[in-house]
Amino acid sequence: MAAENGESVAFTCAYVGNLRELASLLFLLDDSSGTHTVELLEEISVLLSDDPAVYDNIRKKHSILEDYNTRCRHAVTGNRKAFCLSSLAKNLNKKADWLTSHIRSQEWIAGNDEEGWFNSYYDNHGKTVEGFFGNQVRMMLTGQVFAIMGGVADNSHISKMVKAADHYLYQKEVGGYRLNTDFQELKFDMGRMFGFAYGEKENGAVFSHMTVMYANALYRRGFVKEGWKALKTLADTALNFGTSRIYPGIPEYFRADGRGMYHYLTGAASWFMMTMITEVFGVHGDNGALLITPKLLAEQFDEQGTVSITVPFAGKTFTVVCQNKSRKDFGDYAIKSALCDGAALPVKDNVSALLSRKLLDSLPKGAHRITVDLV
Numbered sequence: 001m002a003a004e005n006g007e008s009v010a011f012t013c014a015y016v017g018n019l020r021e022l023a024s025l026l027f028l029l030d031d032s033s034g035t036h037t038v039e040l041l042e043e044i045s046v047l048l049s050d051d052p053a054v055y056d057n058i059r060k061k062h063s064i065l066e067d068y069n070t071r072c073r074h075a076v077t078g079n080r081k082a083f084c085l086s087s088l089a090k091n092l093n094k095k096a097d098w099l100t101s102h103i104r105s106q107e108w109i110a111g112n113d114e115e116g117w118f119n120s121y122y123d124n125h126g127k128t129v130e131g132f133f134g135n136q137v138r139m140m141l142t143g144q145v146f147a148i149m150g151g152v153a154d155n156s157h158i159s160k161m162v163k164a165a166d167h168y169l170y171q172k173e174v175g176g177y178r179l180n181t182d183f184q185e186l187k188f189d190m191g192r193m194f195g196f197a198y199g200e201k202e203n204g205a206v207f208s209h210m211t212v213m214y215a216n217a218l219y220r221r222g223f224v225k226e227g228w229k230a231l232k233t234l235a236d237t238a239l240n241f242g243t244s245r246i247y248p249g250i251p252e253y254f255r256a257d258g259r260g261m262y263h264y265l266t267g268a269a270s271w272f273m274m275t276m277i278t279e280v281f282g283v284h285g286d287n288g289a290l291l292i293t294p295k296l297l298a299e300q301f302d303e304q305g306t307v308s309i310t311v312p313f314a315g316k317t318f319t320v321v322c323q324n325k326s327r328k329d330f331g332d333y334a335i336k337s338a339l340c341d342g343a344a345l346p347v348k349d350n351v352s353a354l355l356s357r358k359l360l361d362s363l364p365k366g367a368h369r370i371t372v373d374l375v
Contacts, residue, residue: 002124002190009107010120010143012099017150019096023089028287030085038088039080043071048083050091055098100152107143108157115167116160118147124189139168140180141210149217158218162226165214173243174199175206175254176233177214199256206254208234208268216271219279224295224330231275281309282352283320290314290355292338292372294322298329314360317367324374333374340370 030036046068054060107119109131120143121129130138144161147153153161169178182204187194193202201207211234218227237254238244244251244260250269251260278284280300282293290313301307305325311318324333338345338353341363345353353372 002122005122005124005126006190007122007126008120009103009118009122010140010146013103013118013143013146013150013152015150016096016099016103016152017146019092019099020151023092023096026085026089026092030089033085036085037082038085039082041076042079042081043068043076045081046071048088048091050094052094052098055095055102096151103147103152104157111137111160111164113163114160115164116157117164118143118153118157118161120144121190123187129190136184137168138181138183139164141165141169141177141207141214142179145210145214145217148221149213153221155221158221158223162218162223170233171206172233174256174258175208175211175237176230177206177211178204179207179210180204197256201253201261205256205261206234206237208250208253208265209271212250212268212271212275216275216279219275219295222295225297227275227279228297228300231272231280234272277309277311281307281320281322283309283311283313283318285313286354288357288360290318290360291352292320292355292370293352294335294372294374295330296322296324298324298327301327314357316360316363316365318370319367320370320372322372322374326375328374336373336375338370338372341368345370 026038029038046064049064054064103118108116109119110116111132117130117139119128119130120140123129130140130143132138144153144165148158148161165177168181170176171178178199179202182198183194184198185194196203198204211230215227215230215234218224218230234250237258238246238250238260239248243258244254246260246263249260249264250272252262252265252268253260255261280295282291282295284291284293296307301322301324305327306321306323308319308321311320326333334350335347335353336350338347340355340359345355347353353370355370
């Protein structure tokens, strides 16, 4: 809400991730395309300039955006232009690469003891919001979430970001990771968030949605124990009625004393379930196929070394059972075999089992069982 001079580094990181995802989809489409082209409205060609000299030229970028806005202000021509799919993908990746390099070089904050994090925002005075201000540390969770999820942060960054988040933002008693440290001022050049007392809503509360997205981002990048810590602390707090004072569920946030507020937040709950299914159990779609890449910890298996989940996929219902009789931890086990209704499934690199689209389509409607043996 810093309308004149503010910048969102966090959402620029999100754009980086979006650009890369769009590029990967374009490459995928190119592999199955007969023409290897796609038709888009001609106005968008203004934004697809592939001149690297433009990237560092703010005035030129503003000019390009204004040109595009002018062309689309009241109507578009409706004319279409053919674009090469692979060229489009390379164009988007090139822009993502520049943004990644720019953010890494300009927004990284080096802390102490192998800690560090990315600045999330600029305030309405054009000043960096996070960092070290005398004896005060200012850190926000949002920028870390999108830097990890968008691929801006590499693994060495993430290791330092986790340590910094654990140091400055984590408070187990009130649900886990706070949105920010205490800035100790009414910083209205950053909008309404600092109008709340510290620990309430957007000003330093444990905001469920951002915590779950932090966990999801960590899982995506292979930081499984760190991701589970965020999920479990949030769930444990919600389920502890003595602290949360709510029925079981995910609230919008936990206030300063740990009480769950604005129950029940569907966005956070949906992301929590999605993370459990697609990242923790690792059951997700892959170009029409069903891919199973479990990221389960030893503590998540029962006494028999078994854990299971039932999910719908492609019009059928699958119960996925993971067996870990040795109760090994993530990173120590490998997939020995995988069976669907007793029939063997291919296993890739000992980490993923694949149920192909062809086999999926051949299965009758109803319930099916997939067993994954971990050794």
